[in-house]
Amino acid sequence: MKNKGFSLIEVMIAVAILGILASLAYPSYVEYVAKGARADGLSGLMKVANLQEQYYLDNRQYATDMTKLGLAADPFVVENGFYSIDSTGSGSFVAIATALGAQASRDPNCTAIQITDTGARTPLECWQ
Incomplete structure (x- = not known):
């Protein structure tokens, strides 16, 4: 009579292969998610920078309060909730996006991203 089914060894080998594949794929997935959330933070920074420049054209100074920018x-706080953006202003401005919650641990090199009125962006690796 022919045996139908899997032996315990065959199942263990399949589980080991799946474990290896998952251990390789998960870090790439986390990095992908972090970059996606960072893109939303960068978009928010650019929005604030543009609003600051418009405010400067209208008032000859940068806004000191984000509510003055509308x-x-x-x-x-950006749409996905992973970054909060604050800006200081008057004669010049610095807009800083600070990572919140899980984003701070997923993307430790980019917990604080900033842009200035001169267009200086730091840290550079976070803008790429």
Whole structure:
């Protein structure tokens, strides 16, 4: 009579192969998710920088309060909730996106990203 089914060894080998594949794929997935959330933070920074420049054209100084830029809150939290953005202003401005929650641990090199009125962006590796 022919045996139908899998032996315990065959199942263990399949589980080991799946474990190896998962251990290789998971870090790449986390990095991909972090870069996606960072893109939303960068988009928010660019929005604040553009609003600051428009405010400067209208008032000859940069806004010291984000609500003066037409944003609902100070600091402004981006759509996905992984970054809050604050900006200081007057004669010049610095807009800083600070990672919140899980994003701070997923993307430790980019927990604080900033742009200035001169267009200086730091840290550079976070803008790529």
